[in-house]
Amino acid sequence: MKKIIEGPAYVLGNNIDTDQIIPADKLMYSLSDPEEKKFYGQFALSGVPDAQSGLPKGQMSFVNEGEFSSPYKIIVGGNNFGCGSSREHAPACLEIAGVEAVVAESFARIFYRNSIDGGFFIPFETEVSVYQEIETDDILRIDVEKGTLENKTKNKTYNLKPLGDVADIIEAGDIFQYAKKAGLIKT
Amino acid sequence: MGMTITEKILAAHAQRDRVEPGENIWVDVDVLMTHDVCGPGTISIFKKQFGKQAKVWDPDKVVIIPDHYIFTKDEKANRNIDILRDFVKEQDLPHYYDVGTENYKGVCHVALAEEGFNRPGEVLFGTDSHTSTSGAFGLFSTGIGNTDAAFILGTGKLWVRIPETMRFEFTGEFPPYIMAKDILLQVIGDIGVDGATYRSMEWTGEAVMSLSMEERMTLCNMAIEAGGKNGIIEADQVTKEYNQGKTSIDGQFYSSDSDAKYYYKKTYDASKMEPVVAKPHSPDNKALARECEDVKLDRCYIGSCTGGKTTDFIAAAKLLKGNTVKIDTYIVPATVEVEKDLSIQKIEGETLLDIFKNAGCRIGEPSCAACLGGPADTFGRTQGEEIVISTTNRNFPGRMGSKKSSVYLAAPYTAAASALTGHITDPRKFL
Ligand code: SF4
Numbered sequence: 028m029k030k031i032i033e034g035p036a037y038v039l040g041n042n043i044d045t046d047q048i049i050p051a052d053k054l055m056y057s058l059s060d061p062e063e064k065k066f067y068g069q070f071a072l073s074g075v076p077d078a079q080s081g082l083p084k085g086q087m088s089f090v091n092e093g094e095f096s097s098p099y100k101i102i103v104g105g106n107n108f109g110c111g112s113s114r115e116h117a118p119a120c121l122e123i124a125g126v127e128a129v130v131a132e133s134f135a136r137i138f139y140r141n142s143i144d145g146g147f148f149i150p151f152e153t154e155v156s157v158y159q160e161i162e163t164d165d166i167l168r169i170d171v172e173k174g175t176l177e178n179k180t181k182n183k184t185y186n187l188k189p190l191g192d193v194a195d196i197i198e199a200g201d202i203f204q205y206a207k208k209a210g211l212i213k214t
Numbered sequence: 215m216g217m218t219i220t221e222k223i224l225a226a227h228a229q230r231d232r233v234e235p236g237e238n239i240w241v242d243v244d245v246l247m248t249h250d251v252c253g254p255g256t257i258s259i260f261k262k263q264f265g266k267q268a269k270v271w272d273p274d275k276v277v278i279i280p281d282h283y284i285f286t287k288d289e290k291a292n293r294n295i296d297i298l299r300d301f302v303k304e305q306d307l308p309h310y311y312d313v314g315t316e317n318y319k320g321v322c323h324v325a326l327a328e329e330g331f332n333r334p335g336e337v338l339f340g341t342d343s344h345t346s347t348s349g350a351f352g353l354f355s356t357g358i359g360n361t362d363a364a365f366i367l368g369t370g371k372l373w374v375r376i377p378e379t380m381r382f383e384f385t386g387e388f389p390p391y392i393m394a395k396d397i398l399l400q401v402i403g404d405i406g407v408d409g410a411t412y413r414s415m416e417w418t419g420e421a422v423m424s425l426s427m428e429e430r431m432t433l434c435n436m437a438i439e440a441g442g443k444n445g446i447i448e449a450d451q452v453t454k455e456y457n458q459g460k461t462s463i464d465g466q467f468y469s470s471d472s473d474a475k476y477y478y479k480k481t482y483d484a485s486k487m488e489p490v491v492a493k494p495h496s497p498d499n500k501a502l503a504r505e506c507e508d509v510k511l512d513r514c515y516i517g518s519c520t521g522g523k524t525t526d527f528i529a530a531a532k533l534l535k536g537n538t539v540k541i542d543t544y545i546v547p548a549t550v551e552v553e554k555d556l557s558i559q560k561i562e563g564e565t566l567l568d569i570f571k572n573a574g575c576r577i578g579e580p581s582c583a584a585c586l587g588g589p590a591d592t593f594g595r596t597q598g599e600e601i602v603i604s605t606t607n608r609n610f611p612g613r614m615g616s617k618k619s620s621v622y623l624a625a626p627y628t629a630a631a632s633a634l635t636g637h638i639t640d641p642r643k644f645l
Pocket of ligand 1: 282322342344518581585
């Protein structure tokens with residue numbers, strides 16, 4: 028598990044659903060074939076309406092035209108991030124685009140589970156709503172052990188909610204590594 | 215302290231006497247369902263983690279129902295079906311409902327019920343968020359991702375956090391113009407799209423227990439639209455009769471203890487319910503149908519796991535019989551079984567199918583179709599700025615295809631009434 032995650036923020040609002048994260052007509056690419064998998068990076072967040080893409084201004088691309096990964100490492104959202112479908116393509120596409128952490132006031136549960144069990148990135152919940160105080164392109168620094176989120180651009184630090192029991196799965200890497208460590212499955 | 219149905223089922227599947235909300239436990243899985251969108255990903259993770267030669271933990275407990283991208287020329291979508299076929303063959307799986315064969319069913323959640331996989335007291339996981347539908351049979355069911363499904367394929371187990379339970383009780387009797395979708399959109403409107411996040415939604419009261427299995431399924435289907443982990447209704451005589459001849463497993467009938475602890479309890483007077491819609495672009499954007507009469511529509515869509523069952527079409531046909539629709543109206547039966555019913559069920563001597571055809575509706579083939587947009591050639595998919603009234607369960611931006619289209623969710627009665635007028639219409643006008 029990374030101890031420090033640092034990079035520019037991409038800010039989204041409340042109720043970002045899985046159709047916005049990866050639209051249904053893009054789900055046909057294979058997630059196991061490296062040549063096809065990269066398209067998930069290209070289409071990550073492509074369903075978000077333009078006005079809400081990269082708050083507060085909007086109209087900002089998450090992935091630049093023709094690219095397969097994003098310059099943004101940390102996504103910041105409001106509440107109920109990842110609601111909607113159970114498609115694991117959603118957390119997967121964010122990882123493929125280069126995302127290392129998503130910070131939100133709250134997550135929809137299947138998305139949260141998928142992020143952790145699949146080992147895609149760490150979903151952090153904040154104690155207070157932060158998405159209205161952070162602007163896209165602000166430089167953020169997450170201290171995983173301390174459980175803090177620092178906005179270096181605005182010089183402000185927030186507390187993250189403790190990860191609780193799931194920290195063990197995150198620490199192990201994914202649900203399979205965890206189960207192997209715990210002796211639940213044989214290698 | 216007593217326990218809720220959900221707590222009792224999960225405890226029993228972890229060989230425990232009791233469990234508390236918030237605890238993480240490992241449970242034994244009775245059924246794992248997957249479909250064409252998430253099956254291939256699940257299979258590839260299974261092979262990567264357990265080895266190329268690995269066998270699934272119990273072939274009899276794996277159910278594969280392709281339904282999402284079926285009637286399309288899209289090559290990649292069709293390739294997904296090939297992957298499922300190869301896996302079924304290799305693992306010798308008995309419960310596969312292949313496209314283009316007599317076995318084909320259609321939408322997975324309705325097919326699970328028709329094929330007798332919803333057995334009271336069991337634990338069922340599916341790689342689809344609306345897997346909560348099965349909870350209508352008094353079992354624990356919820357949606358999971360590919361990784362978790364692959365884990366189950368290899369081990370037959372999964373960790374779950376015991377959810378807190380929210381109890382929604384409906385006393386008295388529903389008026390005849392109220393359908394399960396109205397009840398649900400009302401509740402989601404009241405608690406919000408994240409009002410039940412991580413929690414169980416338990417439906418109870420004499421009005422709920424008077425509903426058919428199909429209507430109960432609609433209630434549990436959309437637990438996820440409130441963020442819920444599962445929806446559940448205790449099994450009773452209605453459940454037992456529905457399952458007769460479909461499965462030889464009676465299952466275990468649990469009910470919640472009177473002193474069970476709930477996170478939230480609300481009682482509604484069933485007789486006071488009114489037809490409601492969810493306005494674009496969120497299932498909790500509730501309004502009464504009669505307040506939206508100024509909304510002009512381009513299209514009506516009646517279908518999906520939550521609004522494409524036989525009872526949904528009987529409701530729509532009651533209004534459409536002898537009338538002509540004013541807007542493009544798409545009829546998509548959820549399954550082959552439902553499609554057959556359209557030619558069998560009659561209202562005053564006329565089959566549902568004839569009623570729809572004579573009213574000027576277009577009839578699609580059983581599948582998810584435009585419920586989730588899908589490839590460009592999908593039946594009923596929005597392509598531009600259409601304003602749609604739909605019996606599906608989600609109206610997020612772009613869900614039915616085009617990001618520019620707007621979707622109003624409604625019960626089949628309201629959808630059919632609106633098809634007849636061309637604007638959102640309270641069905642009481644026609645009933
Ligand atoms: S009909 Fe719609 S909601 Fe139901 S399983 Fe298919 S895509 Fe999902």
